[in-house]
Structure formats: structure tokens, C-alpha cells
Amino acid sequence: MFKRDENGAVHGGETVIAQGVKVEGDFTSSGNVIIEGEVAGSVKIEGDLRVGDAARIHADVAARNAVVAGEIEGNIVVSEKLDLGATSKVAGDVTASVLEVAAGASVNGRVSMGGGSSKRKKEDVVEES
């Protein structure tokens, strides 16, 4: 989803909200986005989203695919796959076609799945919640 070199720098023209930066308002993007800082408002992304472990998001989030390692306070709608890492904390409702939850992840809200095609439904995997 995202390309990083040996030093952790991001390449390929992605949008990055780094640590130490606060974004307030309606954030939209047509490409892939990495969030490692703080966001308040709403987040709408047509591409893929990666939320770093230091990130804090107080917003409803919509994306195609998402990998979450930080905190999200708000509803998440992902049209394809949502991957909640071991350090992720979600306070809000989660909607995704495919959901993967690592041990240690915390989700406080309703989880809805099955919005995708019938082929995708068979692939749905919930490891732990």
C-alpha cells in the first residue's frame, strides 16, 4: 500500500500528516494518506489510509483500505479491508468488507461487515475482537 525506504521515508507522492502536526477541519484526499499526527474534524480518503501508532484522530473516517495502529475516536467506514493493529484503539462504529483485528486491539462500538460483494464475504476474516 505504501512504499518506504530503509530510512522510513515515504515515496510515491502520498499525503503525509506527520507527528507534531495538527489538522483541524474536513480533510479530503484522492490518493493514499499516512496519518501520524493529530486530526480533528472529518477524514475522507478515496485511496488507502495508514494510521501510525502515535496518531490521534477525533473524526469520522472513510477510506478504501485502512491499516490502523493509533487511536481513532469516531466512526470508521472502509469499503474494502480494515486492519486493526495490536496498538490500535477505536471508539466508534466500524464498517468494513474485510476486517482483521490483531491481539491487543481495542474496539468500542458496533462492527458491521458484509457490505462488499458475495465473493468478498467468503474471504471475511475476524481473528480477534
Next chain:
Amino acid sequence: MYLYIYDEFVQDKKYQREMALIENRLTDLGIAGKVVRMALFRQAGEQVRDEARRGASTVVVVGNDQTVCKILDAAADVDLPLGIIPVGPDNRLAKMFGIPEGVSACDVLSARMIERIDTGLLNGKRFMAGVRVEHPEAVLTCEGQYRVSPDAGGCIEICNLVPIDSETYDDIADPRDGMLEARIDVQKRHGVFSKKVHATRLPIRFASIDAPVNINASCDGQLMQGKHFDISIEPLKLKVITGRERLF
């Protein structure tokens, strides 16, 4: 017809030999043309517009980044290809466009590899490379939708290429994509000795920078002062002659 704009400083004795070599090489390549020398009280931009009306086909700046900035507006308005023969210090724009210094630049000019690039506007002033603001209270508003603020004061750069007073030009934005790139670098301490730069990157078409007090914004190396700056892009506004070694 090629129009050559000589900056005042290249008429200095110390550049006499280099200028003679350049002029000979241009003649050898068959691209010698009209020479206009910049001087106090002489508007270089107006001269470019006059010569364009008289049939100039290419504008070539002989000088450095500041010389390019002086005629940028006129070159973009008349829609003629802009070439650079870098002479003297401070030639980062030429480096980004892959143009070697001195007499070798004549061969790049002769090859006429022309690229159309975007230009930016900062409060109506046109820029080619970028804008740089370093103030702890500066806030960036992107496309009228969201505000971005560094929590411990960082450096805000708006890049078409990369600001010419930036510390590095390894990471150059693509000036042909119809977008500017907002960059905010925040240094954070990790442990006792190490500091890590966290770089925010946002593609934008327009934005504004606000501060509660007057701040300096460096626009292609020229300082502007104010509390509010509007930034926008003019897609593919300028034709430039580039070399094979260009950095974008």
C-alpha cells in the same frame, strides 16, 4: 531570435573571460541573438515584453536565481521558452533544471528540450521554486477546508520545485502535475541526543498562511512581509529549457 538578458553583475571584470567563452560558443552553435543588459532604472520585464512583440522566440537569462526571478513574470506572460545560462553564485534553479554552469549551458540551450511547468502565486507575485515561512505561530489553511499547524513551531514550505533557500534540494516536487506541495517539517527530540524530522506532505491547489503578527515569507528567495498570504497555482504556465540532468 534569441534574446539574452545579462544581469548587471556578469558585466563585472571577473566574469569577462567566462562571458567571452559563452558568447563564442553561442556564435558557434548559431544561437547568438540580441543582448539586453540589466541596469539600474531599467525594467528587464518591460524589455522582454517589447522584444517579444518584435519577434523574439526565446528568452535566455545570463546570471543567477535572482536574475531569473526578475524576468519570470514577463517570460510567463509572453509565453516564450525561458533558458538559463548560470553565471556566478546562487544558481539553484539552473541545477534543478539540469543546466550546468558557464559555457556548457550553451549546449543545453542549443538542444532546446522544452518542458512546460506550473508556476505559483504568493499574494499575486509569481514564483517558480517555492515559498518558505518559518514562524511558530504561522498556520496553513489548505483549499479552504482544513487548517494545519505544527505544534512546536515548524517550517512551512510550499513547493513547486523546492524553495531555493531550502536546506536541501534532494526531494523536489514535480512542477508539471498541476499541484503544489505543502511541506511542514517538525523536529522532535528522540532521546538525549537525537532529533528526528517529521515531514508532513500535502498536495494542494490553493492555500493561505496566516499569523497574528507580521511574518516574513521567502518567495523564490525574495522576502515578503505580512499577516496573510494567499497561495495558488497556475498550471503549466511557463515553458523552460531543461537539460538531461534535471532533478524532476
